[in-house]
Amino acid sequence: MNGLRHEAGVVGTIRTLDYDQIRYELTLAWEVEGKPEKMVFDLRSRTGPGNGRMKQFFADLGDAPPPLGTRLRISRAPRDARPPALVPGFVQREPGRDAQVLRQVWALAALRRFEEAEAQFKELDRSWERACAETLTFAVDVHADDEDGAVFEWLREKATTLWYCWGSTATSGGEGAAMVPDINRAVNRFQQIEKLRAAR
Secondary structure, eight states: OOOOOHHHHHHHHOEEEEETTTTTTEEEEETTTTEEEEEEEEEESSSSTTTTTTTHHHHHHHHOOOOTTOOOOOSSSSSTOOOOOOTTOOOOTTTEEEEHHHHHHHHHHHTTOOOHHHHHHTTGGGGGGHHHHHHHHHHHHHTTOOOOOOOHHHHHHHHHHHHHHHHTTTTSSHHHHHHHHHHHHHHHHHHHHHHHHOOO
């Protein structure tokens, strides 16, 4: 309704989805290539997204290929997301510093200093595996678009290890079952990234 138009296949990050019951309008706020936009749809229209037909609307779009000459963005991380800065001479000597250790692991891996990253990785306190797994999962997404897949693959392996190690701490079948969806969500995302990278 506000004149914005995008072809099927454009990738963006949805920030909010609002419904105005009085005007019967749907407002979709999202970011496309780092630029915020708001698209407004009249829910009384017989075309486009609407009440009761959102699923069908997106299904009808299909998996349109990106326009020629463009590169499909795989990562879901913000475009300005970057690896943390390397801290020269950092040594893990005190317990409870996993946040700093993990930043150093990611920073070293991003520089392809994998042996040093591995040494730091071994210093992680395993009681924080869930939080560490989430951080490295985000790091995997940040590197999903790397031309060279070495950093992505190293981080994916370590994040997968942490997710499964966390799952192995379950003390009952019920607790284990509650962990499975989170583990599967991360592992499935890794597999999706791999497929998208292979299809480029």
